[in-house]
Amino acid sequence: MPTKTEGVEPAARGSAWRPGSAKIDVGILGATGAVGQQFIALLANHPWFRVTWLAASERSAGKRYGDLSWRLPTELPEETARLSVEALKAGAGPHLVFSALDSSIAGEAEIEFAQAGHIVVSNSRNHRMDPLVPLLIPEVNPEHLGLLPLQRKVKGWSGAIVTNPNCAAMPLVIVLASLRTYQPKRVLVTTLQGLSGAGYPGVASLDATANVIPYIDGEEQKIETETRKILGRLVADAVELHPVAVSATSTRVPVINGHTESVSVEFEKTVSHEEILAAFRDFSGEPQKLELPSAPQPPIVYHDAPNRPQPRLDVERGGGMVTQVGRLRACAVLGHKFVLLSHNTIRGAAGAAILNAELMAARSLLG
Amino acid sequence: MPTKTEGVEPAARGSAWRPGSAKIDVGILGATGAVGQQFIALLANHPWFRVTWLAASERSAGKRYGDLSWRLPTELPEETARLSVEALKAGAGPHLVFSALDSSIAGEAEIEFAQAGHIVVSNSRNHRMDPLVPLLIPEVNPEHLGLLPLQRKVKGWSGAIVTNPNCAAMPLVIVLASLRTYQPKRVLVTTLQGLSGAGYPGVASLDATANVIPYIDGEEQKIETETRKILGRLVADAVELHPVAVSATSTRVPVINGHTESVSVEFEKTVSHEEILAAFRDFSGEPQKLELPSAPQPPIVYHDAPNRPQPRLDVERGGGMVTQVGRLRACAVLGHKFVLLSHNTIRGAAGAAILNAELMAARSLLG
Amino acid sequence: MPTKTEGVEPAARGSAWRPGSAKIDVGILGATGAVGQQFIALLANHPWFRVTWLAASERSAGKRYGDLSWRLPTELPEETARLSVEALKAGAGPHLVFSALDSSIAGEAEIEFAQAGHIVVSNSRNHRMDPLVPLLIPEVNPEHLGLLPLQRKVKGWSGAIVTNPNCAAMPLVIVLASLRTYQPKRVLVTTLQGLSGAGYPGVASLDATANVIPYIDGEEQKIETETRKILGRLVADAVELHPVAVSATSTRVPVINGHTESVSVEFEKTVSHEEILAAFRDFSGEPQKLELPSAPQPPIVYHDAPNRPQPRLDVERGGGMVTQVGRLRACAVLGHKFVLLSHNTIRGAAGAAILNAELMAARSLLG
Amino acid sequence: MPTKTEGVEPAARGSAWRPGSAKIDVGILGATGAVGQQFIALLANHPWFRVTWLAASERSAGKRYGDLSWRLPTELPEETARLSVEALKAGAGPHLVFSALDSSIAGEAEIEFAQAGHIVVSNSRNHRMDPLVPLLIPEVNPEHLGLLPLQRKVKGWSGAIVTNPNCAAMPLVIVLASLRTYQPKRVLVTTLQGLSGAGYPGVASLDATANVIPYIDGEEQKIETETRKILGRLVADAVELHPVAVSATSTRVPVINGHTESVSVEFEKTVSHEEILAAFRDFSGEPQKLELPSAPQPPIVYHDAPNRPQPRLDVERGGGMVTQVGRLRACAVLGHKFVLLSHNTIRGAAGAAILNAELMAARSLLG
Secondary structure: OEEEEOOOOOOOOOOOOOOOEEEEEEEHHHOOHHHHHHHHHHOOOOOOOOEEEEEOOOOOOOOEEHHHOOOOOOOOOHHHHOOEOOOOOEEOEEEEEOOOOOOHHHHHHHHHHHHOOOEEEEOOOOOOOOOOOOOOOOOOOOOHHHHHHHHHHHHOOEEEEEEEEOOOHHHHHHHHOOOOOEEEEEEEEEEOOOOHHHOOOOOOOOHHHOEEEEEOHHHHHHHHHHHHHHHOOOEEEEEEOOOOOEEEEEEEEEOOEEEEEEEEEOOOOOOOOHHHHHHHHHHHHHHOOOOOOOOOOOOEEEEEOOOOOOOOHHHHHHHHOOOOEEEEEEEEOOOOEEEEEEEEOOHHHHHHHHHHHHHHHHHOOOO | EOOOOOOOOOOOOOOOOOOOOOEEEEEEEOOOOHHHHHHHHOOOOOOOEEEEEEEEEOOOOOOOOHHHHOOOOOOHHHHOOOEEEEOOOOOOEEEEEEEEEOOOHHHHHHHHHHHOOOOEEEEEOOOOOOOOOOOOOOOOHHHHHHHHHHHHHHHOOOOOOEEEEOHHHHHHHHHHHHHHHHHHEEEEEEEEHHHHHOOOOOOOOOHHHOOOOOOOOHHHHHHHHHHOOOOOOOOEEEEOOOOOOEEEEEEEEOOOOOEEEEEEEOOOOOOHHHHHHHHHHHOOOHHHHOOOOOOOOOOEEEEEEOOOHOEEEOOOOHHHHOOOEEEEEEEEEOEEEEEEOOOOHHHHHHHHHHHHHHHHOOOOOOO | OOOOOOOOOOOOOOOOOOOOOOEEEEEOOOOHHHHHHHHHEEEEEEEOOOEEEEEOOOOOOEEEEEHOOOOOOOOOOHHHHHEEEEOOOEOOOEEEEEOOOOOOHHHHHHHHHOOOOOOOEOOOOOOOOOOOEEEOOOOOHHHHHHHHHHHHHHOOOEEEEOOOOOOOOHHHHHHHHHHHHHOOEEEEEEEEEHHHHHHHOOOOOHOOOOOOEOOOOOOOHHHHHHHHHHOOOEEEOOOEEEOHHHHHEEEOOOOOOOOOOOOOOOEEOOOOOOHHHHHHHHHOOHHOOOOOOHHHHHHHHEEEEOOOOOHHHHHOOOOOOOOOEEEEEOOOEEEEEEEEOOOHHHHHHHHHHHHHHHHHHHOOOOO | OOEOOOOOOOOOOOOOOOOOOOEEEEEEEOOOHEEEHHHHHOOOOOOOOOEEEEOOOOOOOEEHHHHHHOOOOOOHHHHHHHOOOEOOEOEEEEEEEOOOOHHHHHHHHHHHHHHHHOEEEOOOOOOHHHHOOEEEEOOOOHHHHHHHHHHHHHHHOOOEEOOOOOOOOOHHHHHHHHHHOOOEEEEEEEEEOOOOHHOOOEHHHHHOOOEEEEEOOHHHHHHHHHHHHHHOOEOOOOOEEOOOOEEEEEEEEEOOOOEEEEEEEOOOOOHHHHHHHHHHHHHHHHHHOOOOOOOOOOOOEEEEEOOOOOOOOOOHHHHHHOOOEEEEEOOOOOEEEEEEEEEHHHHHHHHHHHHHHHHHHOOOOOO
């Protein structure tokens, strides 16, 4: 049975979190990996959540977190440094847990935590395409949270699992969602993905230095399938996949943080460049309306300079939560093309999960 | 009046160069830039050509070449080091000159040399799209050399200008040519281009380090238009542009040498992956048949490993003259997709021009 | 005659700046270069200073600053973006100007501004070794500001020039100052300097990528001589050079920001590692005592982890103003050795000058 | 019992290898690692040696070598690709084996091979400081091969172990040896080491990209101690350590191949820069005299250009076997300083061992 967060019932569990309420305790599964560290960095000073419990594989369990290797440029918060790393034992730890587990163990571990009553807000890929698991981007498909009652019923879980998409799929879907009214029909994307997306130690430096690796295992399929689920409609307790055809090529480039994507899109409806620019500018969603703490304002930023966005100069904009677009122009094959940039471990991973949890808190779904 | 190459008439000027003939003297216009240096490196020990004359802008003129900064990992040939850099004066220098001039001055300078009777084999972009100038890839469109008599007549030149394509267009065209029988109809390409393509000093290190620049001025248009000219048919003294629609996005990545390209193609005719692989394998052209010294044997190499070709590991294969392909698979949008790699300063620049000159020598077109 | 800062007399000009006073207007000479941009970034939201005037060479003069290329990852402040770039005309602009001018023009330009009554707080190298110009590190030699009355008298300036040291000399001097009581006698240092130290466009990417350049023009001499001046004593209106012998080798490495230095030191007095660590820990100076806005607290941080400090992970610590040390151990040749890291465009350039101006404001020397 | 090399007795085993003799079969222990691959690349087309046997840890044993991942830019020789990887079983394989084993297993494995009668020419660190094992640089201390009879007698081995130094110690020792007549007394060195020195996968790309790691485990001690052994005199069956004091700081920089070293030296005897330059130029040793196939001619090259040698431009010179020096100038602390460059996996590893074996072959010590 998960520990209860003192004094925050019912505010944080049965209803929406409200300013002035005590912070909600959260745990992190897989706290020692690259994404786990990013969770900790982003949750330092979070207005709603407080990291009180860290779990990881057996190798690290029992150690003081501050004695492990911290590999982010921001400083490890002192109060997190003092925590011990716990074993991955479902039932222990707070009601709300973020999962940054490696996919080799996330599948079973997350189910155990959901069974034990935890709300598992996961960045792992394992359950993303499960028809009963919301694959959530709060600006795009908040209504997919409507899957949760059936999820609990069918799976028999007292908790729940909610996931966020693959880091390269994330910005593509956000941009396509902003253009949904014009009905995207066919999408061709080539990604130039940063190294942090592969975790730590991840890509060997001899492979990354002054090189391009034209392949990332499993990545293209995730982009192609997750996009269709997230853009899909929730109809009678099921998500109908969106009909858009997506073809992806994923490459790894020697960039630390930031996925750049070259995108061409064909729409069902005629649309002008001015309309597309307006759609980018006007795009907004529930996180912006609810003023969720991690919501980028606005979610999409368009760069007029012809050589932007660039990872080194732009990836940290808006706290790494903004989807950046540039170079909108005609595509001789599909009609329109542009370039995207997104921070893969923030908007594409830990920040995405935190925003999901914020939406659930605001909707009183953390109970 | 260009100096004559002693003793090599008529072998090298009025007819094909033949083994045992004396080497043909060549000059290099723009000898001090990045491509100029690559010409010198590739022509060291060339069996047919001998560098005897170097010309460059006024800043370097009069200096001993060996006293300038040599920026290639291969060693500067001693006999080239001893040459003085001459001014860019048409009429001086050998009959055959390679041009590595910057486009800011190549336009006029190359015309002056052609007027003065030189055969100008140029890597510069200025005259590529001139309807009377062959934009030549010996494996693809050797028949475009048929433009030369009309070029001389219309322009009133006693010499001639022959060009090679842009470094990013080069491998795309070679691969499309190998598949010509299936009639490429629409092509979407995203390039990840190496730094040497921008010359020296070129891209600032603060822009290149751990970064992607999603824009290269003028590059996309070159890829889109040059491809259509090279694949076009020579009909009655004019090249009919090929109808293929090409849409390109060009990016700069922190790679020293090597352009990687992510390509999707739609064909008019149905074609299987086996047929495409066979087309790559069987592709060959005049350079291979004539066994030209710089001809790659074979011109296209396909990699079975899923994560290849990679610039750091593969770009030097076949002396930098081979077009390398990998990752052929279905494209949900256009039918087929794959990844290319080509050495941008060898197959995409100096090596391309040298192969053009070799073809002209073999066809007795250097007279 | 420099414009007066409205309403801030005498607080900011005749006496120390005090909380609650209006901000002091400042101008930036060389506002478009790499260090000029860093000044703007660091002065955004500065509690004492407000950027109201930007000057640069003729090429940029007359343009709106926001229309020029901004090359820092932080966002250009909107109110700075609205300023026009002015010509480098002494007498125009605020009383206090920061100089980020290129050394090719800083020499004369700074003198003109000082003659016209400006306080020039300069990062340029031109006047650093002038016996009448303070080469200032507020933690190390604040008393060198005592040169100013004689400077004005001898030079006949109504304004003044104050400089900060070379970016690679800066952390070395700070660390040696912390150990001054043990009398550093001989110092051997090899620097591994980041690319931003060369300005923009600076080092060509073809020279920087996957490479080391074992030479930086003029850098070694600056380290060797500036160190001796800064550590020197002010005796009767002159600085006596410190007797320490410094030997430097400067290299350029593919790092964006951050100079790493490998340092060996021989002391006149015997000192233990514990005493050295204590000296690092206890080091503090006027900026800390006066709580100047840009003062790092503490100025020196020692890393226990054997593989730290590292530029990518550590350079931004303490806002880029902290000098970081690690790997203290015995040196078989000189006695003690360690590794340093410092942010070259913050603590080593713009941040250094701002701290200098803060000290002058606090000491009522901006009048 | 090691297999015999057909037909090459006694030429290759009991006496010196001579032109016209059949090639000597060699095996490689640890053939799948980074150094193992470098051995294979360097031995392709070797005039004396022929790779006929590859051994590696159990994970790879039984596989066809060509089916494993080849990570060098040069092509894997077809005849090596066809070999199967054998288990590390002493007694199997040719008489002469090169060892590229990881130090975690090299210690015992090499002893087993020596006991079983193999000549083990090793790049591993395990036995380098064993008083009975030659730590050999053929240009520097060929007479240390005189340890072998005692080694066999004391250890009871029918084979032998000969080692080469650490990759960062190598060029330092070569240069100090060239200056031996002036009696080097104290040496301070800071190394900037390339990534390939850490093997594969080695350094994580997130640690290497745009970063410096100011620490390499165990490296500094190797430089400090191995230098003294190699420069030591062989007196009555034992090597007297040379009295030079060496202090090293080792750093890792984002360079693929090449260790750059900043070196300061104090000599017992007075020496001028001209004498030092002459010593570099005139240095030569047994490999040059015997014209061993891998001997660099000359062993040391001095660069006059102030910004050389550089890894990207120079590391492949002389087949990666030349020690390159530049920037000789006065050192205010120790008298003289300069910069070195050496190819760490060729002159510093596989090439070093091959040269050792060539010397042994020429001296009839492979019997």
